[in-house]
Amino acid sequence: MRKTESTSISVKVFSSMYENYYGFKERPFQLSPDPRFFFASSNHQRAMSYLQYGLDQGEGFIVVTGPIGTGKTTIARNLLNNIADDSIIAAQLVTTKLDPKELLELVASEFKITVKGSSKAELLQSIEQFLIDLNRQGKRALLIVDEAQNLPIETVEELRMLSNFQLDNKPLIQSFLLGQEELKDIIQAPNMEQFRQRIIASAHLKPLSNEEVKEYINHRLNQADCNKEDLFSDDGFTVIHEMTLGVPRKINIFVDRLLLFGFLEELTCINVDAINEVAEEMQVELTGSLHNKKLASIEPSLAHTQVEVNSAENVENVKEILREVEEILESSIKQKIKMARYVDKLLKQKSRLYAEANTEQLDEKSTPQEVTQSDVSNNT
Numbered sequence: 001m002r003k004t005e006s007t008s009i010s011v012k013v014f015s016s017m018y019e020n021y022y023g024f025k026e027r028p029f030q031l032s033p034d035p036r037f038f039f040a041s042s043n044h045q046r047a048m049s050y051l052q053y054g055l056d057q058g059e060g061f062i063v064v065t066g067p068i069g070t071g072k073t074t075i076a077r078n079l080l081n082n083i084a085d086d087s088i089i090a091a092q093l094v095t096t097k098l099d100p101k102e103l104l105e106l107v108a109s110e111f112k113i114t115v116k117g118s119s120k121a122e123l124l125q126s127i128e129q130f131l132i133d134l135n136r137q138g139k140r141a142l143l144i145v146d147e148a149q150n151l152p153i154e155t156v157e158e159l160r161m162l163s164n165f166q167l168d169n170k171p172l173i174q175s176f177l178l179g180q181e182e183l184k185d186i187i188q189a190p191n192m193e194q195f196r197q198r199i200i201a202s203a204h205l206k207p208l209s210n211e212e213v214k215e216y217i218n219h220r221l222n223q224a225d226c227n228k229e230d231l232f233s234d235d236g237f238t239v240i241h242e243m244t245l246g247v248p249r250k251i252n253i254f255v256d257r258l259l260l261f262g263f264l265e266e267l268t269c270i271n272v273d274a275i276n277e278v279a280e281e282m283q284v285e286l287t288g289s290l291h292n293k294k295l296a297s298i299e300p301s302l303a304h305t306q307v308e309v310n311s312a313e314n315v316e317n318v319k320e321i322l323r324e325v326e327e328i329l330e331s332s333i334k335q336k337i338k339m340a341r342y343v344d345k346l347l348k349q350k351s352r353l354y355a356e357a358n359t360e361q362l363d364e365k366s367t368p369q370e371v372t373q374s375d376v377s378n379n380t
Contacts, residue, residue: 135170147179
């Protein structure tokens with residue numbers, strides 16, 4: 001068996017054992033947005049209501065903003081998943097820094113519009129004709145633009161121009177914008193007054209409160225059919241809130257690691273001591289960090305200070321910074337190696353126990369029942 005095949009089988013076995021330990025039908029804290037695990041906090045429910053209101057109105061812009069990891073994409077996926085109206089043809093864009101023409105090309109691609117020619121005018125004509133054809137079928141288009149803070153002002157303005165496509169005084173396309181807090185600055189620019197007048201509702205997502213963190217975690221565990229009650233201690237939820245600042249994406253990263261730790265250690269309850277131990281391991285990692293202990297905190301001194309590169313003092317400062325980064329990287333690597341060895345050891349141990357248990361069950365099934373003398377006598 002090739003090494004890659006062996007590794008793949010080991011991963012599948014490990015994943016199966018991990019899920020079986022908690023009774024999961026699937027992992028509840030994955031990073032990819034899944035509308036089935038949508039948790040409606042009061043703040044998120046308000047944003048969903050605004051989106052639904054916008055759908056009912058069939059015109060104008062709805063804008064939802066929020067910090068990284070607060071669930072903007074999950075809300076969009078949940079909305080698309082719950083649209084029961086066959087008359088709404090929806091498309092979702094996850095943008096990069098697109099110029100106006102690139103945006104139109106992406107819109108045409110997502111709606112599967114056949115475009116004759118490559119000029120901007122031909123793009124607009126093709127999109128307009130597609131929207132008119134939808135209208136004649138009793139349908140309308142919905143465009144959801146995720147990560148909209150990446151769009152230049154002129155590209156956001158192009159979205160407004162698309163909203164000018166109308167027939168019988170009814171808009172042919174409606175747009176929802178989801179983005180980080182920088183999107184507010186774009187919309188509030190002095191030359192965006194016309195766009196602002198088209199916004200019929202807006203919402204700003206916030207991190208979860210302490211109580212909502214508990215509800216969020218239990219909601220996801222229940223959705224995944226967790227068979228363990230009171231898996232986390234009550235004071236444990238408070239620590240998780242403190243570590244993650246109530247940001248759903250950070251909660252997912254942290255709790256997923258806690259569940260892995262609980263499986264490896266065969267814990268029936270993940271308490272504060274276990275949470276702190278895992279948090280300490282994660283503090284030195286460069287990915288999935290809990291707090292915003294930024295390496296980027298070095299940047300202000302470099303960006304806002306006139307640095308004389310040839311200065312011996314500045315050279316020493318740079319060397320010191322590099323040494324600190326090297327120490328962090330080295331510590332992170334050591335932690336990962338230690339964790340990998342630990343997981344490998346426990347995986348082998350659990351695989352052996354799993355194999356022995358299966359062997360015993362097979363032996364019990366294959367061993368014929370002993371026939372006693374009394375049984376023979378009784379039968380005769």
